[in-house]
Amino acid sequence: MNFNLIKANLNLYAVIKNLEDLTVHDKEMKELISNWNLSIQFIVRNGPRAFVEFATGKCNVGQGRMKNPSIILYFFSPLHLNKMFDGTANPIPLKGITKIGFLTKEFPKLTDRLAYYLKPDDDLLKNENYLKINTIMLMNTAAFAIPEIAGYDKTGKIIASHMPEGIIEMKILPDFHSVNITFSHDRITSQKGKADKPSAVMAMKNVKIANAFLNGKTDAFTAIATGDVVIKGVIPMLDATSLLLDRIPEYIS
Amino acid sequence: MxxxxxxxxxxxxxxxxxxxxxxxxxxxxxxxxxxxxxxxxxxxxxxxxxxxxxxxxxxxxYMCAYGPMVTGYGNPKIEAAAAKQNKLGNCTTAVPPIMVELAEYMTDLIPCADWAFFAKNGGDVTNYAVMVARAATGRDKILMISGGYHGVSPWMQTAGHHGVMDDDKKNVIAIKWNDIAQFEKTVSENKGKIACFISSPYHHPVFCDNEYPADGYWQSIEKICRREGIVIITDDIRAGFRLDMRGSNEFFGYKSDLICYCKALANGYPISALVGSKDLMNAASKVFYTGSYWFSAVPMAAALANLKEMKRTNxxxxxxxxxxxxxxxxxxxxxxxxxxxxxxxxxxxxxxxxxxxxxxxxxxxxxxxxxxxxxxxxxxxxxxxxxxxxxxxxxxxxxxxxxxxxxxxxxxxxxxxx
Incomplete structure (x- = not known):
């Protein structure tokens, strides 16, 4: 599995997934999509496939193919997709030519806003709402990146091979946001929300602490010792997850 | 309460x-x-x-400093021996005579030991043991138990940890504890390439139940290793002197070529030891391995007093x-x-x-x-x-x-x- 394929997987399966929360938590974006009723299928030759659906004021992002999308965007290679994410290439529209206007004018408003939230600086993080949305996105990206890193990255595969089976729950207190990741020997899957019976839990005391922790600004060991981050359960699962998370910046910043 | x-x-x-x-x-x-x-x-x-x-x-x-404390913090007998040596000298230019006395005591105490080498930490001697085995056999592969802990050198750590490169692990093969069939298969697949088998005498990983060797496990391992010329290294850092003063291998009924000691050796004074069979003494002599404080006399005096006290009281x-x-x-x-x-x-x-x-x-x-x-x-x-x-x-x-x-x-x- 090469670098560009893993990066493409992360872009389509972890980064784009954040459109769901963007359109819930950012008022302007919520308003923007309120009347959208269409879907976009991303197809990457020898690479990942994902779709984004807009209906009844909600956005849903899924993996694989969907039935009868409004627009199909084709990419010659994972590198082609990654270049589009970097703003240096355009996709090939295979379906939905009549919606070019949407693709060139409306949809970029959403993706530009996504990029805005995913590229924080210290000033932006002083804004409470920005901090909240950035934190949610960091946590989602981490959760949905883990199956890709564990499944395809060379070192990630070694780390995952030592991972006990079970469910990890990562959450921000008090009941702010949570994700869970299920590890079984043949499959790793991520979901938003709490887990019924997690094998291991990582709970961050509040949004500010979670943001610093997920942005790599605080040392995990120190945060655990001070009680800012509480871990419990099958700790080796959390150790391995932490190593997997540390692999993400190899592909996306 | x-x-x-x-x-x-x-x-x-x-x-x-x-x-x-x-x-x-x-x-x-x-x-x-x-x-x-x-x-x-x-x-x-x-x-x-x-x-x-x-x-x-x-x-x-109940953690005893993760093992080193074995005869009580501030044990008067051990402290007196350490204090006496400290008055005479600790880290000095020429080697202290107590080093010979300690080596002699350990080679008398431990049936598998014909010689003793001293360092500071457990990882010093597990690493040295592997180097000795490689020097003796001319082979590069290290066989170990999955989940076994032998220290923090890159080859000892789990792949993927920070600072550990893929190359650091390329000669390490990890197999399951108590699985003789897998051991035999791995040896067969790597015939003539495995320098040593390093393992604790029983499996004591963290976060999961500890396991004694199954009946006949060590005896089968010993037989295969003798047949294939693989050096048996017992990592007795943690269990050493908490099962048997003669070495945990004696407790489980097998002979080890090299045995690593540290934790319970000197009741908290910093010293570790590798003891070995006569066959490996020449190889041990050829491996250059040393440290600034490895000749400190005070920990040696503490170790000697501690071993004597432990033996006296069983x-x-x-x-x-x-x-x-x-x-x-x-x-x-x-x-x-x-x-x-x-x-x-x-x-x-x-x-x-x-x-x-x-x-x-x-x-x-x-x-x-x-x-x-x-x-x-x-x-x-x-x-x-x-x-x-x-x-x-x-x-x-x-x-x-x-x-x-x-x-x-x-x-x-x-x-x-x-």
Whole structure:
């Protein structure tokens, strides 16, 4: 599995997934999509496939193919997709030519806003709402990146091979946001929300602490010792997850 | 029962975190202590089986500094020997004569030992043992048990950890404990390439039940290794002198080519040792391996005094007996509350787990409750018994255990009942 394929997987399966929360938590974006009723299928030759659906004021992002999308965007290679994410290439529209206007004018408003939230600086993080949305996105990206890193990255595969089976729950207190990741020997899957019976839990005391922790600004060991981050359960699962998370910046910043 | 708080400990940690990576690093890191806030981080003083933290809380210490304390903190006999040597000299230009005396004592004590080499930490000698095996065989591969711990050199760590490169692990093959068929298969697939098999005498990983060797396991391993010219390295860093003064390999009935010692060797003074068979002495001589403090006389004097004291009192037998006494009643107390407390490994260094909750969360809660009442229990690592753990300590521990189970039961009710 090469670098560009893993990066493409992360872009389509972890980064784009954040459109769901963007359109819930950012008022302007919520308003923007309120009347959208269409879907976009991303197809990457020898690479990942994902779709984004807009209906009844909600956005849903899924993996694989969907039935009868409004627009199909084709990419010659994972590198082609990654270049589009970097703003240096355009996709090939295979379906939905009549919606070019949407693709060139409306949809970029959403993706530009996504990029805005995913590229924080210290000033932006002083804004409470920005901090909240950035934190949610960091946590989602981490959760949905883990199956890709564990499944395809060379070192990630070694780390995952030592991972006990079970469910990890990562959450921000008090009941702010949570994700869970299920590890079984043949499959790793991520979901938003709490887990019924997690094998291991990582709970961050509040949004500010979670943001610093997920942005790599605080040392995990120190945060655990001070009680800012509480871990419990099958700790080796959390150790391995932490190593997997540390692999993400190899592909996306 | 009084519940401890750790205000000073945690305040000191915050200061430490500004100037020391992780605040407290390595195996002393609070991160596997769950929750970390239930544990003290700094010891103010220690005596016998007890430690006192910087908040003035007193603990019966069942971690024994993760093993080195074996005959009691501040044991007068060991301290006297160390003090006497310190007056004569410690780290000096020429080697102290006590080094020869200690080597002689260890080679008399341990049947597999024809020579002894001294260093500081366990990882020094596990690494040296592998180098000796490679020098002796001309082979590069290292066979070890998956989940086994031999120190922190890159080859010893799990792949994927920071600072560990793929190349560091390319000659390490990890196999399952107690699986003779896999051992035989691996040896066959790597015929003539494996320098050594390094393993603890029994499997004592963290976070899971410890396992004794199955009947005939070590004898089969020994037979295969002799046939294939593979050097057997026993990592007795943790179990050494807590099962048998002659070496844990004697306890389990097999001969080892090299044996690594550290923790219980000198009751807290920094020294480790590799002992080996005559066949490997020449190879050991050829490997250049040294350290600034490896010739310090004080730890050698402490080791000699400690080994003599342990032999005189048959310390391993006492610790095994005290461990059994402690644990048998703890299991009964647990069952009174509807909890199944499973004990594995040697009673002198037991691993415990409440089986009612496979996620370990219940067990972590209980260990934390015990610690907050004065019995320092970790939930992830085997504990250690010392010769200083007397019947008074055991009785007090039972009271703490009972009170902690009461607290757990109150918190969770019947949630985890089997």
């Amino acid at each position: 009084k519940i401890y708080n750790y205000k000073k400990s945690h305040a000191l940690f915050k200061k430490a975190a500004e100037i020391i990576p992780c605040g407290i690093y390595g195996h002393y890191s609070p991160s596997p202590l769950v929750p970390a806030t239930a544990y003290p981080f700094y010891t103010a003083k220690a005596k016998g089986s007890r430690i006192w933290d910087v908040d003035g809380n007193e603990f019966i210490d 310390a391993p037998a006492f610790m095994l007996k005290q461990g059994e006494k402690l644990l048998n009643s703890m299991v009964k107390i647990a069952s009174n509350y509807g909890y199944d407390l499973k004990v594995s490994g040697a009673p002198s260094m037991p691993y415990l787990r409440i089986t009612n909750d496979p996620s370990l969360m219940l067990h972590q809660e209980w260990c934390a409750e015990c610690t907050k009442r004065g019995a320092y229990f970790t939930s992830h690592h085997n504990w250690f018994i010392s010769t200083a753990h007397d019947d008074k300590d055991i009785k007090k521990t039972w009271d703490i255990v009972d009170d902690a189970f009461k607290a757990i039961k109150k918190k969770f009710g019947d949630e985890f009942q089997l």
